[in-house]
Amino acid sequence: MMRIPSPRSLPILPLLLGLLAVPLAASAHGGDRDEPPPGTPQAARHEAMENNAAAMKATGPMVKGAIPYDAKRAELAMRVLANSSYGFVSLFPEGSDKGKTSASPAVWKDRAKFEAAVKKFGEDAEAAIEAAPKGLDTFKKAFGKVASNCRSCHETFRIKKK
Amino acid sequence: MGLVLGALGLAGFGAFLWLSAPRPLTEADLPAGHRPDLENGRRIFLLAGCGGCHAAPDSKDRTRLPGGRELKTPFGIFRVPNVSPDPESGIGRFGRLDFVNAVLRGIAPDGSHYYPAFPYLSYQRMRVTDVLDLKAYMDTLPRVSSPKVEHDLPLPLRLRRGIGLWKRLYVDGRPFTPDPAASPKVNRGAYLVTGPGHCGECHTPRDLFGGLDMERFLAGAPAPEGEGVVPNLTPDPSGLGAWSEADIAYALESGFTPEYDAIGGTMAEIIDALAQIPKEDREAIAAYLKSIPPIPTERRDGAGGDSEGRTTPASRDDRGS
Numbered sequence: 227m228m229r230i231p232s233p234r235s236l237p238i239l240p241l242l243l244g245l246l247a248v249p250l251a252a253s254a255h256g257g258d259r260d261e262p263p264p265g266t267p268q269a270a271r272h273e274a275m276e277n278n279a280a281a282m283k284a285t286g287p288m289v290k291g292a293i294p295y296d297a298k299r300a301e302l303a304m305r306v307l308a309n310s311s312y313g314f315v316s317l318f319p320e321g322s323d324k325g326k327t328s329a330s331p332a333v334w335k336d337r338a339k340f341e342a343a344v345k346k347f348g349e350d351a352e353a354a355i356e357a358a359p360k361g362l363d364t365f366k367k368a369f370g371k372v373a374s375n376c377r378s379c380h381e382t383f384r385i386k387k388k
Numbered sequence: 389m390g391l392v393l394g395a396l397g398l399a400g401f402g403a404f405l406w407l408s409a410p411r412p413l414t415e416a417d418l419p420a421g422h423r424p425d426l427e428n429g430r431r432i433f434l435l436a437g438c439g440g441c442h443a444a445p446d447s448k449d450r451t452r453l454p455g456g457r458e459l460k461t462p463f464g465i466f467r468v469p470n471v472s473p474d475p476e477s478g479i480g481r482f483g484r485l486d487f488v489n490a491v492l493r494g495i496a497p498d499g500s501h502y503y504p505a506f507p508y509l510s511y512q513r514m515r516v517t518d519v520l521d522l523k524a525y526m527d528t529l530p531r532v533s534s535p536k537v538e539h540d541l542p543l544p545l546r547l548r549r550g551i552g553l554w555k556r557l558y559v560d561g562r563p564f565t566p567d568p569a570a571s572p573k574v575n576r577g578a579y580l581v582t583g584p585g586h587c588g589e590c591h592t593p594r595d596l597f598g599g600l601d602m603e604r605f606l607a608g609a610p611a612p613e614g615e616g617v618v619p620n621l622t623p624d625p626s627g628l629g630a631w632s633e634a635d636i637a638y639a640l641e642s643g644f645t646p647e648y649d650a651i652g653g654t655m656a657e658i659i660d661a662l663a664q665i666p667k668e669d670r671e672a673i674a675a676y677l678k679s680i681p682p683i684p685t686e687r688r689d690g691a692g693g694d695s696e697g698r699t700t701p702a703s704r705d706d707r708g709s
Binding site: 283290377381382 | 611614615616619638642643644649650652653654656657659660
């Protein structure tokens with residue numbers, strides 16, 4: 227007679243967790259079905275940009291005057307942004323315009339402009355790192371320069387597809 | 389038999405001419421003694437986005453308006469004309485009535501129709517005084533010379549007179565009417581969005597004839613060129629539902645969504661302009677957008693639900709373009 231294994235004898239918990247992991251991973255960004263597969267350049271650059279948004283979100287309200295200025299927090303946020311620019315262009319190798327990406331074809335068509343834009347972004351962020359300990363007024367100016375990179379880059383090099 | 393057909397043909401042609409005739413405003417429609425307000429003219433210039441289309445393609449100077457930009461649409465390629473005050477290449481010879489008919493009715497000084505790539509479908513809601521102020525401001529901008537451009541359209545669409553029929557369907561010529569039940573702020577926002585702002589021209593899907601599908605007003609649409617999408621601006625969860633009025637007003641000034649995604653694409657230059665208008669105009673636009681009917685975003689495949697196929701409220705992410 228076949229013994230039906232009791233639930234306790236099966237590795238139920240790991241099994242369930244394994245089954246749950248798939249939709250959980252998929253919902254890591256609020257159920258975003260258009261997430262690129264982890265480990266790909268598309269995923270890495272997407273994550274870097276998500277982290278940049280978080281850094282901007284931590285800083286914006288201070289610059290707007292909505293919350294008190296915290297120099298250390300501002301500095302760390304700018305370090306996140308500067309960090310994202312290092313090696314960023316290497317996350318856009320030939321052929322990575324395919325798949326799940328918001329990168330515009332202009333990244334590869336106007337490669338030199340793209341690389342210059344990333345470089346400028348990094349430099350502006352580094353200047354903002356230096357400005358952070360010098361008080362809100364000094365930081366505001368540096369932050370404004372950093373923030374202007376976001377829009378001008380996205381104007382040319384990103385297409386939201388959904 | 390031939391005579392009957394000939395008569396029918398003539399009658400048909402006559403009907404076509406009558407239906408497609410331009411319906412311009414006249415001198416009597418211009419307010420007597422209006423002293424142009426240049427500051428208001430500049431504000432309207434920024435809101436109406438004239439520089440966004442009419443500036444040179446690679447230029448950041450939005451006060452020089454030589455035209456030349458190409459708009460690739462499902463109807464063909466439109467080439468944007470020169471609207472600097474240059475008398476040869478531009479609109480320097482336009483009188484006040486010429487300019488008002490161009491903007492409000494899409495009619496050229498020679499009586500021919502403009503293609504609705506020039507968004508007079510929205511501009512028709514503008515106040516005549518705002519259009520006169522706009523002309524006065526544009527008359528102060530630099531005169532720029534540029535070669536004449538032609539559109540690249542399939543043969544049937546090259547008959548400009550035919551646009552008169554299209555106008556009968558879509559251009560009612562009625563100026564903006566405020567909603568008596570809404571606040572002055574919301575009405576101001578409604579005027580700015582439906583009139584000079586012409587937001588619906590991109591944010592509303594088009595029907596077969598290129599008119600706006602008003603049942604889905606501001607509910608988002610495919611981008612005019614390329615693969616992108618233009619976001620849903622209605623207060624549906626799949627649109628701006630999770631955004632406050634302050635969030636919307638801030639986005640229109642800074643280009644940042646509540647999650648600090650940086651708005652880009654063709655909206656970037658619009659934000660450059662909107663950042664320069666008075667704060668209360670951005671706040672009015674925000675108030676209006678929170679007041680319109682919520683409409684769920686339609687996916688490209690025509691399915692309902694939000695842009696990611698969910699039917700539960702979206703997060704505040706991912707609203708930039």
